[in-house]
Every structure is written in structure tokens, then in C-alpha cells.
Amino acid sequence: MEQNNESNLAQVRHVVLVLSGKGGVGKSTITTELALALRHAGKKVGILDVDLCGPSIPRMLSMGRPDVHQCDSGWVPVYTDAQKSLALMSIGFLLEDPDEAVVWRGPKKTAMIGQFVSDVAWGELDVLLVDTPPGTSDEHLAVLENLKKHRVDGAILVTTPQAVSTGDVRREITFCKKTGVRILGIVENMSGFVCPHCSECSNIFSKGGGEELAKMTGSVFLGSVPLDPLLSTSIEDGKDFIQSFPDSATFSAISSISQTLLDSLQTA
Amino acid sequence: MADVPDNAPEHCPGTQSEQAGKTSSCQGCPNQKICASGATKAPDPAIAEIGEKLSIVKHKILVLSGKGGVGKSTFSAHLAHALASDGTKEVALLDVDICGPSIPRIMGLEGEQVHQSGSGWSPVYVEDNLAVMSIGFLLGSLDDAVIWRGPKKNGMIKQFLRDVDWGELDYLIVDTPPGTSDEHLSIVQYLSSTHVDGAVILTTPQEVSLQDVRKEIRFCQKVKLPIIGVVENMSGFVCPKCKNTSQIFPPTSGGAEQMCADLNLPLLGKVPLDPRIARSCDEGKSFLNEVPDSPAAEVYQRIVQSIQDYCSNHVTEEQSTT
Ligand SMILES: Nc1ncnc2c1ncn2[C@@H]1O[C@H](COP(=O)(O)OP(=O)(O)OP(=O)(O)O)[C@@H](O)[C@H]1O
Ligand SMILES: Nc1ncnc2c1ncn2[C@@H]1O[C@H](COP(=O)(O)OP(=O)(O)OP(=O)(O)O)[C@@H](O)[C@H]1O
Ligand code: SF4
Ligand SMILES: [Mg+2]
Ligand SMILES: [Mg+2]
Ligand SMILES: [Zn+2]
Numbered sequence: 001m002e003q004n005n006e007s008n009l010a011q012v013r014h015v016v017l018v019l020s021g022k023g024g025v026g027k028s029t030i031t032t033e034l035a036l037a038l039r040h041a042g043k044k045v046g047i048l049d050v051d052l053c054g055p056s057i058p059r060m061l062s063m064g065r066p067d068v069h070q071c072d073s074g075w076v077p078v079y080t081d082a083q084k085s086l087a088l089m090s091i092g093f094l095l096e097d098p099d100e101a102v103v104w105r106g107p108k109k110t111a112m113i114g115q116f117v118s119d120v121a122w123g124e125l126d127v128l129l130v131d132t133p134p135g136t137s138d139e140h141l142a143v144l145e146n147l148k149k150h151r152v153d154g155a156i157l158v159t160t161p162q163a164v165s166t167g168d169v170r171r172e173i174t175f176c177k178k179t180g181v182r183i184l185g186i187v188e189n190m191s192g193f194v195c196p197h198c199s200e201c202s203n204i205f206s207k208g209g210g211e212e213l214a215k216m217t218g219s220v221f222l223g224s225v226p227l228d229p230l231l232s233t234s235i236e237d238g239k240d241f242i243q244s245f246p247d248s249a250t251f252s253a254i255s256s257i258s259q260t261l262l263d264s265l266q267t268a
Numbered sequence: 269m270a271d272v273p274d275n276a277p278e279h280c281p282g283t284q285s286e287q288a289g290k291t292s293s294c295q296g297c298p299n300q301k302i303c304a305s306g307a308t309k310a311p312d313p314a315i316a317e318i319g320e321k322l323s324i325v326k327h328k329i330l331v332l333s334g335k336g337g338v339g340k341s342t343f344s345a346h347l348a349h350a351l352a353s354d355g356t357k358e359v360a361l362l363d364v365d366i367c368g369p370s371i372p373r374i375m376g377l378e379g380e381q382v383h384q385s386g387s388g389w390s391p392v393y394v395e396d397n398l399a400v401m402s403i404g405f406l407l408g409s410l411d412d413a414v415i416w417r418g419p420k421k422n423g424m425i426k427q428f429l430r431d432v433d434w435g436e437l438d439y440l441i442v443d444t445p446p447g448t449s450d451e452h453l454s455i456v457q458y459l460s461s462t463h464v465d466g467a468v469i470l471t472t473p474q475e476v477s478l479q480d481v482r483k484e485i486r487f488c489q490k491v492k493l494p495i496i497g498v499v500e501n502m503s504g505f506v507c508p509k510c511k512n513t514s515q516i517f518p519p520t521s522g523g524a525e526q527m528c529a530d531l532n533l534p535l536l537g538k539v540p541l542d543p544r545i546a547r548s549c550d551e552g553k554s555f556l557n558e559v560p561d562s563p564a565a566e567v568y569q570r571i572v573q574s575i576q577d578y579c580s581n582h583v584t585e586e587q588s589t590t
Contacts, residue, residue, distance in 0.1 A: 021368050023336015023446040053447035054334055054480040101334070101487040103448045106418020107281040107291070134336040134446050135367035136415050163550040164341070167410065168368045174413035198510035204543045206550065229516050236474050236520040
């Protein structure tokens with residue numbers, strides 16, 4: 001197993017976790033969009049989805065539930081495109097019945113994730129993004145323990161603007177400090193909704209909380225992504241938002257975040 | 269004995285788990301002998317104690333969702349406020365989200381601490397008839413992270429149920445974290461010797477959320493937890509300027525309505541997106557008091573009424589069958 005781990009991640013240049021103490025802030029959405037944006041920038045990208053109870057990435061990338069195969073060095077990820085520039089491995093692929101609730105206690109999750117994380121044959125990747133479930137518990141500790149044997153460049157923290165959310169993310173920052181994970185930056189998601197009928201901007205979940213949190217904690221602010229029905233629709237349908245709406249403000253926000261991320265990975 | 273004794277190593281599987289005393293972490297643990305003997309796996313006596321303690325709570329309602337951020341805590345808080353607006357009713361709100369407790373802020377109680385009383389921990393009171401308990405009241409600062417593995421979280425939930433001085437209650441509402449995990453199993457298990465009215469399931473309209481919520485419904489069925497009904501939250505946003513509705517989280521697969529029809533569950537109501545809800549939560553105020561005549565507040569009130577009806581009907585049913 002140790003050996004697998006070594007060789008499986010040996011050609012992965014950067015490993016980035018996507019975290020949030022808060023649920024439903026868009027971790028999986030941001031992971032998906034960043035992966036697509038990085039691919040547009042010509043990078044080879046992988047996504048590791050370790051959300052056992054609610055794996056969302058397969059649907060967001062329109063991958064359904066493919067059969068996954070094993071090779072000598074472990075699970076072979078599935079590719080979204082013929083050029084194999086975007087690889088995905090979801091823990092959901094390994095579950096027997098995708099509609100069945102996974103009702104597992106922590107130690108069982110830890111064991112499953114431990115094995116899974118070390119056991120994917122990624123091949124060569126520029127960036128591996130890891131989508132995590134909400135919280136700071138068994139899954140997160142298991143992922144870190146196993147990835148750290150190789151390398152973890154750091155974490156992107158996703159929050160929505162309102163205090164109920166930034167409060168949880170504040171605690172997540174403490175989690176990162178305690179576990180020695182570098183914070184690559186904070187993304188404010190769902191910030192501001194522009195009415196498609198009259199262009200009035202409503203701050204449904206308030207505004208600016210992510211940037212404030214970044215200032216307060218001395219973290220990099222990566223940018224804010226507006227609340228955009230075109231994005232949620234595109235995510236629902238598993239479409240490539242970046243290809244469909246290259247002129248939107250949402251797209252430019254996402255691509256600027258991915259650029260900042262790349263820069264900080266390369267200089268670190 | 270607690271699920272994870274203080275002297276146990278980090279990866280302790282919990283003294284009541286199948287693997288107690290047998291995992292690699294158990295090697296060298298001072299409790300290995302007793303754990304391996306099976307003595308610690310006997311049904312937790314706390315379950316009976318909790319049953320006893322909560323026998324004076326008339327109604328117990330769990331608020332659940334497989335998906336994160338759909339509004340469980342917001343709904344739990346407003347259900348508590350609405351029920352407590354009847355001054356003759358005693359209401360309590362218990363937050364079992366150990367890693368992401370939102371209830372202290374939403375109830376305007378951030379920075380409060382629990383007190384030790386003769387008969388246990390005393391909860392924090394918003395009003396005379398509205399008590400709240402959360403791990404947030406046990407943390408030293410707003411930056412404190414609770415980085416606990418499952419077994420330790422379970423121990424905390426047990427303490428909340430057994431050691432908090434709840435007193436006589438009409439309603440106990442339990443806000444849960446997202447997913448189906450230790451917290452959910454524990455709360456159901458610890459409440460197994462007492463009557464639980466049922467669960468209210470929260471979802472948002474889009475399929476990304478519903479696919480997780482369907483799993484949560486299966487979980488309820490598996491553990492025989494009745495479902496009171498489903499609330500669809502964040503359904504549609506009416507622009508304050510032009511009054512047009514936008515489906516920000518589009519019901520691409522028919523929303524909660526279709527899911528409820530498919531699974532034969534009651535849809536309790538659809539709460540629209542309203543910036544004033546998020547603001548009220550941030551400020552720790554009740555949206556129902558802040559903007560009582562808004563469409564969202566009216567939907568909330570109707571949902572609360574259905575839940576009250578459900579609870580009182582079920583009490584009479586049970587009494588007539590026993
Ligand atoms: N900027 C946005 N604009 C519109 N909709 C969004 C945006 N970001 C996320 N969403 C939608 O919000 C919902 C929640 O997002 P997502 O599932 O990515 O959150 P999450 O943090 O991964 O949730 P969980 O904690 O359950 O894993 C999804 O339906 C998604 O499509
Ligand atoms: N109908 C609504 N309109 C506007 N904002 C809302 C609405 N419902 C909830 N919110 C806001 O959305 C955010 C998420 O809600 P909440 O924290 O209650 O979700 P949750 O399901 O408890 O999340 P978690 O899974 O992290 O526990 C909060 O800031 C809340 O104030
Ligand atoms: S022997 Fe194992 S199960 Fe028992 S306390 Fe020690 S680590 Fe936990
Ligand atoms: Mg997710
Ligand atoms: Mg919550
Ligand atoms: Zn408008």
C-alpha cells in the first residue's frame with residue numbers, strides 16, 4: 001500500500017484541497033469549475049471526490065456512474081474527454097448502490113478513505129483537486145493523513161458571504177493551522193445576484209463576508225463568484241459552463257481565481 | 269464508560285463498536301483487555317437513562333437533510349421561535365452539529381456559556397420558555413475548531429441528551445449536521461427508548477440537492493424514523509425591483525414536489541429565497557418577528573401549523589391504540 005501511494009501520486013505536481021466548515025457553500029461547484037478552468041488553461045487536472053455521504057462531482061461532470069476498473073497500481077480514474085485532460089475518481093463509484101444511504105460511523109469511513117486515497121492510479125497530473133464533505137471530522141483527517149505522505153500544497157476555503165457561513169469557515173482556518181495545511185486562499189461564493197430581468201443586484205446571502213474574513217485572518221482573498229442561475233443550471237445539467245458562457249462575469253471571476261491559484265502554486 | 273475513554277489512542281474505534289479491543293490502535297491501549305472481552309459492547313445504559321429523562325418531553329422532532337446548507341439550522345431556529353410564541357408551551361432547541369454549530373449565532377446567543385447546575389448542565393435561555401443547547405456554548409472562542417472523530421462526537425451527543433437539565437418540555441427540536449453520519453446514528457440510537465414524533469426533511473429545489481436528500485429519506489426508513497414531511501427551501505427569488513421570479517436553484521427534476529409525489533411524502537411548504545432571512549440569521553433575530561407579513565413568513569407559519577397538527581394527531585392516535 002505504501003508503495004502504491006508513492007507511485008500513484010509521484011507524477012502529481014500539486015495537490016489542493018477544497019474545504020469549508022459550512023455545508024452547501026459550493027465546494028463541489030467551485031471544484032468542478034476550477035478543474036474546467038484549469039483544463040482550459042491547458043493543464044492536466046484530476047478531481048478526487050471523497051464525500052461518502054453526498055458525492056456530487058459525478059453528476060456535475062455528467063459522468064453518471066461508470067464502472068471503474070483496477071490496474072496493477074490501483075483504481076483507474078475516469079476521463080471526461082478523449083484527450084484525458086480531466087480525470088475523476090469519486091468514492092461514490094465504489095459504492096454498491098448509489099441511491100442507498102451510506103450510514104457509516106467514523107472509523108469505517110476512515111478505513112475506506114485511507115485505502116481509496118492511496119489507491120488511484122492518477123498518472124501524470126498538473127493539479128489534483130480534492131473535494132471534501134462539510135465539517136472538520138473523520139473524512140478530513142483521513143484524507144490529510146494519507147495525502148500528506150506525498151504532498152499537499154494547501155487548501156482553498158470556500159465560504160458564502162453571510163456571517164453564519166464565515167463563522168464556520170473561521171473554525172476551518174483553525175483546523176488548517178492545527179493540521180499544518182497552508183491556506184492558499186478564500187473564495188467567496190454566491191455573492192450578489194443580478195436580476196436577469198432588470199439588472200438589479202440583490203445580496204441574497206449578504207456581501208463581502210469572505211473578503212472580510214480573509215483580511216481578518218491574514219489569508220489571501222482569491223475572489224468572489226456571483227450567485228448565477230446560469231451556473232446552477234449548468235451544474236445541474238453537467239455542462240461545461242466555461243464553454244457555454246465565456247463572456248459572463250461569473251466566468252471571468254472563476255478564471256481569475258484559477259489563474260491566481262496557479263501562480264501561487266508555481267511560486268510556492 | 270464513555271465511547272472513547274480519555275486514555276484511549278487517537279484511532280480508538282469506540283468501546284461499543286464491533287471492533288472494540290481488536291483494531292491495530294487497540295494494541296497497547298490500557299483498555300484493550302476489557303474492550304476485547306466484549307463487556308463494553310453491552311447496550312449502553314445511557315439509552316435507558318435518556319429514555320427516562322426525556323419521558324417528560326411531549327414531542328421530539330428531528331430536522332434533517334442529506335445535503336449541506338439547505339437551511340436546516342435556519343428552519344430549526346424558526347420552528348422553535350414559532351412554537352415558543354405560544355407562551356404556554358415549553359420549547360427546547362438542541363444543536364447536534366458538533367463541527368459546524370450555527371445555532372448560537374442564529375438564536376443571537378454567540379458568546380454565551382452553559383452553566384453547571386445541581387442536576388446537570390443548564391441550557392441557555394432565549395426566552396423563559398425557549399431553551400437552547402449547542403457545543404458552541406462550550407467553546408472558548410469563535411476560532412475554536414472541534415476536530416473530533418466520530419466516537420468523540422457521539423459521547424458529546426449522549427451528554428447533551430442525558431446530562432442537560434431540560435425540564436418538562438412540550439417540544440424538543442434537534443438540528444443536525446449535513447449527511448448521514450455518526451451524529452445521525454447516535455441521535456437516533458440514543459433516542460431509541462423514547463418516542464420521537466418524526467423528522468422534518470429540508471431540501472432545496474435542484475437535483476444536486478435532491479439526490480442526497482433521497483438517501484436521507486432511505487436512512488429514515490432504515491432506522492424506522494417517521495417522516496413528518498418535506499420542506500423545500502430557497503425556492504425561487506422575487507426581485508424586489510421588478511417583481512419577476514428567478515429560479516436561482518432550478519427544480520430541474522421537478523423539485524421537492526416531484527420527489528414527494530414519487531415517494532409518497534407530504535410536502536409541507538416551499539419557502540422562497542429572501543435576503544431578510546439570511547440577515548435575520550446573521551443578526552440572531554427571528555425573521556418571523558422582523559418581517560411577519562412577508563410571503564416567506566406566511567409559508568413558515570403554515571408549515572409550523574402542519575407540524576403542530578401532526579404532533580397532536582399522533583399523540584391521540586397513540587393514546588387510542590394503547
Ligand atoms: N455561484 C453559484 N451560483 C448559483 N448556484 C450555485 C453557485 N454555487 C453553487 N451553486 C449551487 O448551490 C448548490 C450547492 O453547491 P455545492 O453542491 O457545490 O455545495 P457544497 O459545498 O459542495 O455542498 P455540500 O456541503 O453538501 O458538499 C448546488 O446546487 C450548486 O449548483
Ligand atoms: N429561504 C432563505 N432565504 C435566504 N437565505 C436563507 C434561506 N434559508 C436559509 N438561508 C440562509 O442560508 C444559509 C444556510 O442556511 P443554514 O445554515 O440554515 O443551512 P444548514 O442546512 O443548517 O447548513 P449546514 O449543512 O452547514 O448545517 C444561512 O446563512 C441562512 O441564513
Ligand atoms: S482498546 Fe480499542 S476500543 Fe478499547 S478503548 Fe482502547 S482503543 Fe478504544
Ligand atoms: Mg459537495
Ligand atoms: Mg446547520
Ligand atoms: Zn428584477
